[in-house]
Amino acid sequence: MGAVLTALGTMGAVVALGWVLGRYGVLGERAAPVLARVVFAVATPALLLGTLAHTDLRLLLSRTALVTWGSTVLVALAAALVLRLALRRGAADVTVGTLTSSYVNAGNIGLPLSVYLLDDPVAVVPTLLFQLLVLAPVAFTVLDGAAAARRGDADPDAPPDAAVVVPWALRVRTVVRRTLSNPIIVGTLTGVALAALPWDLPEAVFEPFRLVGAAAAPLALLAFGMQLSVPRSSGAAAPRRDLVLAVALRSVVHPVLAWGLGTALGLPPHALLAVTAMAALPTAQNVLVYAMQYRHGEALARDAGLVTTLLCVPVLLVVAAALG
Template sequence: MRGSGGEQRAPDVRRAPALMGAVLTALGTMGAVVALGWVLGRRRVLGDRAALVLARVVFAVAAPALLLSTVAHADLHVLVSRTAVVTWTCTATVAALAAVVLRLVRHRSAADVTVGTLASSYVNAGNIGLPLAVYLLDDPVAVVPTLLFQLLVLAPVAFTTLDAHAARECARAAGTPAVAVPTGLRVTAVVRRTLTNPIIVGTLTGLVLAALPWSLPEVVYEPFRLVGASAAPLALLTFGMSLAVPRTPGGAAPRGDLALVVGLRSVVHPVLTWGVGTALGLPAPALLAVVAMAALPTAQNVLVYAMQYRHGEALARDAGLLTTILCVPVLLVVAAALG
């Protein structure tokens, strides 16, 4: 990817059938892996705690390796393009809407608000977004603004909030009395938690490598690519196994929360992106690209994060399922209207 930045070149509009074929192929492949996870979970082939263990493997090992190798090869010049401005502005707006409504209207805890916000704004840019970018523009760099905003902004803010919430819960469970903590110590604690989070460490390391004026030998990245290649299938298996868990009265996502997240993810985000992109005068190919990226479903990694912090698991699971199902008709509309 390094070395190809700026505005995207014009695509061949005759690629629309190939584009939708790529979408259907990607979704079908993901569905098969999720189905396998469901069978494994239903039959308890890997044991009762397998989904949680796999989620931790993805969170602590596979995802950081994937992010390091991906971001290290990203073209950082794309961050100053108009497509990046549209992507970042609209994603931040959707995330802010989700956070405000979940906190002030739905009265959810900070951790549940964070997971709901991620489910509304954190998209499956790798498994579906990458093939879409290839068929839209013959250039995978189209997915980079979305990936980098998620990895460099959404993820650090979310993990900082979740880590702080987890620390408060641990203190409360231990019966530790609340004491006033100096601002300097609070900032130090936040920085320490941030810099020890595996996802953020992998992302920041990749960013530093991408900014270097020289490149490391590709052989250095091979172990990270090898381990990182397991992130997507393991996340999908975890997703399928979570669907196999019998629903309890409290095991379903609150309908209001789910409706909000799905509406923001599948309708508001692509429509908002189309409006902002049109207002900023994006050319038709670039407009199609950013709207298609905004129409992607919730990433399965959101469920992995929810399971890691034990909050919002039902919402992340159900939002991932529904937005993935809705992804096909939404992308068909986008391709028909803008392609």
């Protein structure tokens, strides 16, 4: 349990530093959005490229990966359906709410847990790959489409009144163009392509990406802490029902689903502990970065990240005690 407490304590210290910087305006009023953009456009793509380029893609075919993906899909679908059908949220808010419920902190907490608690550095890879190759591209596609609809630019080359008659093929090309221009997706796809090559590039090629990517986690945590320091008005608070849904799915439903699917598929004890622990991780700070980038659901991403991070300590202790 020392690894769990150490990882969470380290994160808490960096978040607290961000709160102090934001509370006293050390970096200026616009520091949090600027940090978020740096993480989104530079540091995270570099981190993903360097990490995925060295990943064994055969992990995509394991039972562990199947449990991870299956439980995550079920949680994401449940969140999307409730937010859309019961709470009547718009597409962008549904997307951010779904991410807060299903996108876990696999980097900042998952990696140290996989090393120190599970003694298996690759235990976090199926979670990372699914989030980067499925959840993130789908979410960015929806968020980019919602942003385009707000700007009224479904097709930048079409006349102003042509948005409602743009052919389906042109709409698809527009979405693909926007998706492939997203720096995080570009970094992810490049890393996967490098991992699939039959030869390895010299390690010196990856050193600049490692150097820049190392800034992604601390900058994301600093931006998170700076957002927490902003005084809240009634309009800045996360919708209560959305927050309760995200926290319940993230901290309770997801680990239970992972445990149930893993048990049904006959995973050995160590693998069952791994998938359940990964499913019990809190909402990733990256979700707040994405919400800030697209200016939707920032309060929900911030509050869900805080609450699930606090709850993950007792949840992980229970998981480790029950399955370890």
